[in-house]
Amino acid sequence: xxxxxxxxxxxxxxxxxxxxxxxxxxxxxxxxxxxxxxxxxxxxxxxxxxxxxxxxxxxxxxxxxxxxxxxxxxxxxxxxxxxxxxxxxxxxxxxxxxxxxxxxxxxxxxxxxxxxxxxxxxxxxxxxxxxxxxxxxxxxxxxxxxxxxxxxxxxxxxxxxxxxxxxxxxxxxxxxxxxxxxxxxxxxxxxxxxxxxxxxxxxxxxxxxxxxxxxxxxxxxxxxxxxxxxxxxxxxxxxxxxxxxxxxxxxxxxxxxxxxxxxxxxxxxxxxxxxxxxxxxxxxxxxxxxxxxxxxxxxxxxxxxxxxxxxxxxxxxxxxxxxxxxxxxxxxxxxxxxxxxxxxxxxxxxxxxxxxxxxxxxxxxxxxxxxxxxxxxxxxxxxxxxxxxxxxxxxxxxxxxxxxxxxxxxxxxxxxxxxxxxxxxxxxxxxxxxxxxxxxxxxxxxxxxxxxxxxxxxxxxxxxxxxxxxxxxxxxxxxxxxxxxxxxxxxxxxxxxxxxxxxxxxxxxxxxxxxxxxxxxxxxxxxxxxxxxxxxxxxxxxxxxxxxxxxxxxxxx
Numbered sequence: 001x002x003x004x005x006x007x008x009x010x011x012x013x014x015x016x017x018x019x020x021x022x023x024x025x026x027x028x029x030x031x032x033x034x035x036x037x038x039x040x041x042x043x044x045x046x047x048x049x050x051x052x053x054x055x056x057x058x059x060x061x062x063x064x065x066x067x068x069x070x071x072x073x074x075x076x077x078x079x080x081x082x083x084x085x086x087x088x089x090x091x092x093x094x095x096x097x098x099x100x101x102x103x104x105x106x107x108x109x110x111x112x113x114x115x116x117x118x119x120x121x122x123x124x125x126x127x128x129x130x131x132x133x134x135x136x137x138x139x140x141x142x143x144x145x146x147x148x149x150x151x152x153x154x155x156x157x158x159x160x161x162x163x164x165x166x167x168x169x170x171x172x173x174x175x176x177x178x179x180x181x182x183x184x185x186x187x188x189x190x191x192x193x194x195x196x197x198x199x200x201x202x203x204x205x206x207x208x209x210x211x212x213x214x215x216x217x218x219x220x221x222x223x224x225x226x227x228x229x230x231x232x233x234x235x236x237x238x239x240x241x242x243x244x245x246x247x248x249x250x251x252x253x254x255x256x257x258x259x260x261x262x263x264x265x266x267x268x269x270x271x272x273x274x275x276x277x278x279x280x281x282x283x284x285x286x287x288x289x290x291x292x293x294x295x296x297x298x299x300x301x302x303x304x305x306x307x308x309x310x311x312x313x314x315x316x317x318x319x320x321x322x323x324x325x326x327x328x329x330x331x332x333x334x335x336x337x338x339x340x341x342x343x344x345x346x347x348x349x350x351x352x353x354x355x356x357x358x359x360x361x362x363x364x365x366x367x368x369x370x371x372x373x374x375x376x377x378x379x380x381x382x383x384x385x386x387x388x389x390x391x392x393x394x395x396x397x398x399x400x401x402x403x404x405x406x407x408x409x410x411x412x413x414x415x416x417x418x419x420x421x422x423x424x425x426x427x428x429x430x431x432x433x434x435x436x437x438x439x440x441x442x443x444x445x446x447x448x449x450x451x452x453x454x455x456x457x458x459x460x461x462x463x464x465x466x467x468x469x470x471x472x473x474x475x476x477x478x479x480x481x482x483x484x485x486x487x488x489x490x491x492x493x494x495x496x497x498x499x500x501x502x503x504x505x506x507x508x509x510x511x512x513x514x515x516x517x518x519x520x521x522x523x524x525x526x527x528x529x530x531x532x533x534x535x536x537x538x539x540x541x542x543x544x545x546x547x548x549x550x551x552x553x554x555x556x557x
Contacts, residue, residue: 092126
């Protein structure tokens, strides 16, 4: 009887062990299938959803992560988060993170992309579209990190939140960021030694509260910052220096905003900042300086509803043009002749060219003329006997950096004459055998409009039938465009399209070798591990019982 009972217990233990092991394995596989898998080949990982990409970011096996499709964050609005993420590249390959919900229906506080305590991270070639809602925090939020690079990114929003938020981020770079219709666009808090190039803060269908906030941040460099409205909406504030932000350099700013707020606002205790080679139009005060020893070099501030430049403390003005403002061109000045002015023009303003209750140290080349009244400066009550070069009024003919095509020639928009407005430059011819189309020089070749050039390039024939333009949607329905190449979704080998295939110099298209696709998952969950361990214990216990029963039987014999 005892032997039968032990035998039954042994079989029960074996059954329980097998059930626990298989159930644990199945639950872990199911869990991973729900969160998604990513393809990994030699450290280059491909992902197709927020869950896939999150796994790739968390995996130590992935150093370069390629996003292969547009991402829709669901059911939660956040998409990818990283903690202590290091030495990785996240390449969106031109794809977007898109919100299909109305922004007002998003109820939880969220950031779309968030990285904390990270370093040597590159995020590039992507777009975040239509995020928002009352609980939206940031599209891209980087905290306590260093050596972060954001390159070629577009961020659009129609309600609230910040496009890019840096908090305690050092030695990092942002290149080619286009931020449109975001309530707040780029904010820096306690961040130093960062470099930003070719940024845009655009207002098209939504009012913008602030383009750039620099808070307790120093030694940052911004080169190329366009801030303007393309529709009927407005940009409230352009650039705000706040809470001791010092020794920052802003170069090549082009700003057009709201007549009810200031273009560049340098608050108290923000000292030693430099604004140079910049143009500010249609704000309340084009430049408002309250901090000490800030510098303006080759700056135009015009058509503002109040002052071109307002100075409360010491400053250096060299090459400033404060013209066509509704009140005074330059207002204020530091005490004790500590405001230095040279090569500066204050002309055609509706009130005075310059007014100050303090002495101003003129270094030469100061021009005041054709203002409604003469300037009033201590020791210089009348300075109307100087001449201003140029005309009294001009208007921009184009947008800075734009290119205009005409046959085989193109023109760039810039400032090519003595006034402060933008105009088209001289025509430049495309290289031999090319024409200008869609703001780019392309090779002349006869093709059928709309036909697709695939196999090794994602290109579509333009409507004139004279050449090909980049079109990531031009691949066949069973293909995806990856790095400019149309690849089969099921078998990622470069294939010729059923459409027209044209090769450069009559050479065959380069064949991309098929990479081994390895399915990887995140580490097994602790519950699954516990289940497997318990299952193995039950099986071993059953084996021990069976062995003991066998030994007892042999002794009795």
